[in-house]
Amino acid sequence: MSEKLEEHLLKVEGSGVQYAELRYHKTFSSQITTLNGILISNEQDSSSGYSLRTYRGGQMEFYSRDSSPPELESTPVGRSWEEGIDLEGGEGKISFSSSEKIRPSDVSLEEKLSLLREIKEEAFALRLSTKLERLVLSYWEGVEEKESLNSLGLRMTSRISRIGIWYSFTLKDGDKYVTASLEEFGGSGGFELLKGWNVKERILDRISSLDSVVTKGKAPSPGRKDVIVSGMIAGIIAHESGGHPFEADRVLGREAAQAGKSYLSQEWISKKMGSDTVTLVDDPTLEGSMGFFQVDDEGVKARRKFLIREGKVEEMLHSRLTAPRWGVRSNGSTRAMDYESEPLIRMSNTFFLPGKAKFQDLLDGIRNGVFLKSYMEWNIDDLRWGQRYVGLEAYEVKDGEIGEPVKFPVLESTTGEIYSSIDMVDDSLTFYPGTCGKGEPSQGVPVWFGGPNMRIRNVTIKVMAQ
Amino acid sequence: MNFDGVEHYSVLEYQYKRLMIKFASSAVTVTQRWDSRSFSVILTSGDRTAIATGRGSVEEALEEAKRKLPYSVTPYPVRFPKDDRKILRKSVDSSIMESLKDPSKLVSNLMNKFEVETAGAVDLVYVKRKLITSGGFQGEEEGTYTTAYFRAFHGERSGSWAWSGNTLDLNSINDAVKRASHYSQIDGQINVDDGKYNVILSPMVFSNLMNVVGWMSSAMAVELGNSIFMDSKIGSKVGSSSFTLSDSPRSQYFGTWEFDDEGVQTYNKPIVNNGVLSTLLYNRTLGERNGGGSTGNAGWIFPRPWSLEVGAGSVDEGSLHSGGNLLFNNNWYTRMQNYVEGTFSTVGRDAIVVLKDGKEVGVAKRLRIADSIRRIMENVEVLSKQRYPIRWWEVETPTLSPFVLVKDVHVTRAS
Numbered sequence: 001m002s003e004k005l006e007e008h009l010l011k012v013e014g015s016g017v018q019y020a021e022l023r024y025h026k027t028f029s030s031q032i033t034t035l036n037g038i039l040i041s042n043e044q045d046s047s048s049g050y051s052l053r054t055y056r057g058g059q060m061e062f063y064s065r066d067s068s069p070p071e072l073e074s075t076p077v078g079r080s081w082e083e084g085i086d087l088e089g090g091e092g093k094i095s096f097s098s099s100e101k102i103r104p105s106d107v108s109l110e111e112k113l114s115l116l117r118e119i120k121e122e123a124f125a126l127r128l129s130t131k132l133e134r135l136v137l138s139y140w141e142g143v144e145e146k147e148s149l150n151s152l153g154l155r156m157t158s159r160i161s162r163i164g165i166w167y168s169f170t171l172k173d174g175d176k177y178v179t180a181s182l183e184e185f186g187g188s189g190g191f192e193l194l195k196g197w198n199v200k201e202r203i204l205d206r207i208s209s210l211d212s213v214v215t216k217g218k219a220p221s222p223g224r225k226d227v228i229v230s231g232m233i234a235g236i237i238a239h240e241s242g243g244h245p246f247e248a249d250r251v252l253g254r255e256a257a258q259a260g261k262s263y264l265s266q267e268w269i270s271k272k273m274g275s276d277t278v279t280l281v282d283d284p285t286l287e288g289s290m291g292f293f294q295v296d297d298e299g300v301k302a303r304r305k306f307l308i309r310e311g312k313v314e315e316m317l318h319s320r321l322t323a324p325r326w327g328v329r330s331n332g333s334t335r336a337m338d339y340e341s342e343p344l345i346r347m348s349n350t351f352f353l354p355g356k357a358k359f360q361d362l363l364d365g366i367r368n369g370v371f372l373k374s375y376m377e378w379n380i381d382d383l384r385w386g387q388r389y390v391g392l393e394a395y396e397v398k399d400g401e402i403g404e405p406v407k408f409p410v411l412e413s414t415t416g417e418i419y420s421s422i423d424m425v426d427d428s429l430t431f432y433p434g435t436c437g438k439g440e441p442s443q444g445v446p447v448w449f450g451g452p453n454m455r456i457r458n459v460t461i462k463v464m465a466q
Numbered sequence: 467m468n469f470d471g472v473e474h475y476s477v478l479e480y481q482y483k484r485l486m487i488k489f490a491s492s493a494v495t496v497t498q499r500w501d502s503r504s505f506s507v508i509l510t511s512g513d514r515t516a517i518a519t520g521r522g523s524v525e526e527a528l529e530e531a532k533r534k535l536p537y538s539v540t541p542y543p544v545r546f547p548k549d550d551r552k553i554l555r556k557s558v559d560s561s562i563m564e565s566l567k568d569p570s571k572l573v574s575n576l577m578n579k580f581e582v583e584t585a586g587a588v589d590l591v592y593v594k595r596k597l598i599t600s601g602g603f604q605g606e607e608e609g610t611y612t613t614a615y616f617r618a619f620h621g622e623r624s625g626s627w628a629w630s631g632n633t634l635d636l637n638s639i640n641d642a643v644k645r646a647s648h649y650s651q652i653d654g655q656i657n658v659d660d661g662k663y664n665v666i667l668s669p670m671v672f673s674n675l676m677n678v679v680g681w682m683s684s685a686m687a688v689e690l691g692n693s694i695f696m697d698s699k700i701g702s703k704v705g706s707s708s709f710t711l712s713d714s715p716r717s718q719y720f721g722t723w724e725f726d727d728e729g730v731q732t733y734n735k736p737i738v739n740n741g742v743l744s745t746l747l748y749n750r751t752l753g754e755r756n757g758g759g760s761t762g763n764a765g766w767i768f769p770r771p772w773s774l775e776v777g778a779g780s781v782d783e784g785s786l787h788s789g790g791n792l793l794f795n796n797n798w799y800t801r802m803q804n805y806v807e808g809t810f811s812t813v814g815r816d817a818i819v820v821l822k823d824g825k826e827v828g829v830a831k832r833l834r835i836a837d838s839i840r841r842i843m844e845n846v847e848v849l850s851k852q853r854y855p856i857r858w859w860e861v862e863t864p865t866l867s868p869f870v871l872v873k874d875v876h877v878t879r880a881s
Contacts (some may be wrong), residue, residue, distance in 0.1 A: 028526055028527065028530075030530060030534075035689065035690060038540070038541055039538060039539060039540045040540060040541075040542055040686075040689075040690075040767065041517065041540075041542075041767045042515070042516045042517065042531075042534055042538045042540070043516075043517045043518075043519065043767075044516070044517070044518045044519070044526075044527035044528075044530040044531050044534075045518075045519045045520065045527055046518075046519075046520040046521075046522075046523065046524060046525075046526045046527040047520060047521040047522050048520075048521075048522040048523050048526075049502060049521065049522035059494065059497065060495065060496045060497075061496065061497050061498075061499075062496055062497070062498040062499070063498075063499050063500075064498075064499070064500045064501070064502060065500070065501045065502060066501075066502040066503055066521065066522035066523070067522075070499070070501070073499060074567075074568055074570070076494070076497055077487070077494065077497065077569055077570040077573040077574070078487070078493065078494040078570075078573045078574065078577055079492075079493045079494065079577065080493055080494055081489075081490050081491060081493035081494060081495040082495070105530075108537075109534050109537040109538070110537055113537070133691060134690065134691035136690055136691070168690075168691075168692070169691075170691035170805075170806065176807065177691075177696070177804065177806035177807060178804060178807075179691065179692065179802075179804050179805045179806055179807075181692075181805075253490050253491055253585065254490045254495050255490070256490050256491075256585035256617060256619070257488075257489070257490070257585035257586045257587060257615065257616065257617040257626075257859075258587070258859045260798075260815075338521070339521075339522065340500055340502065340521065342496060342498060376802070376803050376804070377801045377802060377803035377809075377810065377811060378801060379799035379800075379801050379811060379812070379813050379834065380799065380813065381799075381813050381814075381815070381832060381834075381880070382798060382799075382813070382815055385832070385880075386813070386832040386834075386879075386880030386881075387880060388811060388834065388836070388878070388880060390803050390811075408803065410836075410878075412878060412879075412880050413880060413881075414832075414880055414881065440486065440488060440587050440589075440859060441486070442859065460881075462660070462878065464803065464809065464836070465809070465836055465837055465838070465876040
C-alpha cells in the first residue's frame with residue numbers, strides 16, 4: 001500500500017470523520033469493432049484516479065480527483081438520510097486477482113481481427129432464406145485494478161482482467177428487417193476463455209435460427225400458456241425481478257428518483273414469494289465470472305447470498321450503511337465502477353439454481369405452450385414487479401415436443417405470478433454477461449446472470465404490436 | 467504528447483468540477499464532488515486510425531493506440547485538413563460557480579419546497595473543453611450547466627419533473643418540485659386494459675423517445691443497421707407534418723457547443739422538418755462518403771446530436787387534454803425489439819393520468835407503451851406551445867420538448 005494513501009487516510013481520520021475509505025482505482029479497456037469484417041473502430045480507454053468517501057455528522061460524502069487524493073471540503077449540508085454505519089468487522093490486509101493464463105494484451109491485434117473476420121466469412125457463407133445485411137462484431141478486453149484502504153484497517157489490492165464479445169446482425173426478408181443484438185460471451189480471466197466459448201459456432205447458430213424464425217415462424221396465438229424459458233431468459237428474470245429488488249438501499253428508497261424502489265420491504269424476510277422450485281442466489285466468489293470479487297469496496301468478505309431459498313425470501317444485498325437498519329451485518333455487496341464512483345450495493349453473479357430434471361421432463365408436461373430461447377426487448381417497472389420479455393428465437397411446444405418457430409411472442413407478467421408459477425427447472429446452468437446500471441451518475445458494473453431452463457405454468461403470452 | 471510518425475491527430479480535453487446532491491425521503495443521501503479531466507486522442511496514418519480515451523490520464527491508452535495503429539486499416543480514417551482558426555468562448559454562470567463552492571443555501575432553499583416525500587438530484591457542472599488538431603485548429607469553450615430532477619411520493623403514487631439549463635434558475639427548479647408533487651397527488655386508481663389509446667406524452671417521456679431518434683439519426687447508426695432511417699431517403703416523409711425535431715448546439719437553454727470534435731463549426735438544423743427527413747448527422751468522413759460535408763456533429767467515429775429541440779405547437783398544454791385518453795408523466799427502460807422497424811416498449815413511471823372529457827379523473831398502474839417509434843412520429847397530432855428543457859437519468863442528450871398528443875398508441879398492462 002502506497003505511503004501516499006496511508007498518509008492521506010491518517011489526515012482525513014484526524015478531521016473527525018466516523019468512517020473514511022480511500023481508493024486508487026485504475027481501469028483499462030480496449031475494443032475493436034468490425035462491420036461486415038471491416039474495422040470501424042479501434043478504441044482504448046483508461047481511467048485512473050482517487051476517491052474518498054467519508055461518514056461524518058451523519059452525512060455521507062464522496063470526493064473524486066484524478067491528480068491526487070481528494071481533500072475534505074465544506075461541512076455537509078441539509079438533513080441526512082443515513083441513520084448510521086456498521087463499523088465492526090471486515091478484512092485487513094488482503095490481495096486477490098482473477099486467474100489469467102494468456103494476457104489478452106499479449107495477443108496481437110491481427111489475431112483478434114482474424115478471429116472476427118473468420119466469423120464474418122462463415123456467417124456470410126451460410127445458406128439463409130433471408131439476406132444477412134450487416135454483422136457487427138465487437139471484441140473487448142479490460143483490466144481493473146484497485147488499491148483500497150479504510151479507517152477500519154482494510155488494506156486491499158485487487159486486479160481483475162475481463163474479456164468479451166458482443167455482436168449484432170440485421171437480416172432482410174423482402175422489404176422487412178429483423179435486428180438482433182446479443183451479449184453472450186464474457187468473463188474474468190485471460191484470452192484462453194475464448195476457446196471455451198465456441199463463439200463462431202454459437203453466432204452462426206443464432207443467425208441460422210433467427211433466419212428460420214423469420215421465414216417459417218408463425219404469429220403466436222395469444223392467451224394463457226405454459227412457457228419454458230431458456231437459461232438466457234431465466235438469467236434476465238433473475239437479474240431484473242430477483243436481484244435488483246433485493247438491493248437493500250433500493251428497498252429503503254435511497255435510489256427512488258433514479259433506479260426506483262422495490263416491491264419488497266423488511267417484512268418480506270422469511271415470507272414465501274415463489275414456488276418451492278425457486279432458489280435464487282447472488283455469488284461474487286465464482287472464479288471466471290464477470291462479477292468476481294473476494295472482498296467488497298467496504299472491506300467486507302464476499303460470499304454467496306441466498307436471496308430466495310425454496311420460494312422463501314432469505315436475505316437482501318447489504319452494505320455497511322443498510323445492514324444496521326435491518327439488524328444484520330453487511331454481506332459484502334458494494335462495488336464502485338471507477339475512481340469517479342461511490343460504492344453502491346450491486347449484484348455480482350445472480351442466478352437461479354438448477355434442479356435435477358432433464359429438459360425433456362420440462363417439455364413432457366406441456367400440451368400447448370411456447371419455448372422462449374432468446375430475447376431482444378425486455379423491461380420492467382421501477383418496483384420490479386411488472387415485466388415483459390419479447391422472444392427473438394421462440395418455438396411452439398406441442399404435446400411434449402419442440403414444434404414450429406413462433407414469431408416474437410411477448411411474455412408480459414408480474415414477479416409474483418412468474419415466481420409462483422415456476423414448477424420445474426432442469427439441471428443445466430448457463431451464464432450471460434451484462435453491464436448492470438445503477439446510481440447517479442450512472443455506474444455500469446460487470447455482472448453475470450443465468451439459470452437453468454425453467455417451466456412457468458399458465459402465464460400470458462401476447463402478440464407484439466406490428 | 468508525442469505524435470512522431472502520425473500524419474493526423476487531435477486531442478480533446480474536458481476539465482470539469484462537478485457537485486451533485488442526491489435526495490431521498492426529503493433528506494440528503496450523499497454529496498458528491500468531482501475534480502478531474504478526460505482526454506480523447508485520435509491518431510491517423512494513411513488509412514489507419516486508432517483512438518485513445520482516458521479519465522485522469524490517457525498515457526497508457528495512447529501507448530496502446532500507437533502500438534495498434536499499424537494494424538488499424540479502416541474505411542473511416544479521420545483526417546484533419548489545414549484549419550488555423552482559433553475559437554475561444556466563455557459562458558459561465560456565477561450562481562453555479564458559487565453553489566459549486568458552497569451549496570448550503572441552494573440545498574436549504576430546495577428542501578423547504580418539498581411538500582411531500584421527495585427524492586431527486588441537483589447536479590452542478592463547470593466544464594472547460596479544449597480541442598487541438600494537427601490541421602492547426604485550436605478551440606476552447608468554458609461553460610456551466612445545471613440538471614435538477616425530482617420525484618415526489620404520496621403513498622403509493624408518485625410524480626416526476628425535471629429542469630436543466632446553462633444557468634441556475636431557482637424558480638424553474640422550484641417549479642419542477644411543485645409539478646412533481648402535483649402529479650403525485652392525482653387520486654383514484656383506474657384499471658386500463660391493453661389497447662390503442664390517444665396518449666399525451668409529457669416532455670419527460672417525449673424527450674426520452676427523441677433521444678432514441680436523435681441517436682438513430684447519426685449516420686454511423688445507419689451504417690451499422692441500427693436505425694429507423696436505414697432505408698429513408700432525405701426528403702422522404704417520416705413523421706406527421708406537425709412534427710419537427712432539430713439538433714440545436716446553439717441552444718439558449720443547454721447542450722450549447724460552438725465546435726464539434728473535429729473543430730467544425732456547429733449550427734442548428736432540423737433532422738425532421740414538418741415530418742420530412744431533412745438530414746442525418748455527419749462528421750467529416752461520413753459526410754464525404756455521403757457526397758456532402760460534415761453537419762458539425764463529430765464524434766470522430768459516431769456523430770451525435772448535441773442538444774435536441776422538438777418544434778412547439780400552438781395550443782396550451784391544458785387544452786391537449788381534451789384529445790387524450792391517457793397522459794404519461796414519465797417513463798423509463800425504453801428497449802428496442804427491432805432497430806430498423808422501430809418496434810420498442812417503454813415502461814410508464816409515476817403518474818399515468820386517465821383523462822375523460824379533458825379532465826384528470828384518476829391514475830392507471832403498470833402500463834407500458836409497446837409500439838413503433840416510426841408510428842409514434844407519424845401519429846403526432848398536436849403539440850403544446852409551452853416547451854420544457856429536460857435532462858435527467860433517462861434523458862442524456864438535453865432536449866427541449868412540448869407536451870405531445872399522439873393518436874392510437876398501443877398500450878399494454880402487466881397483470
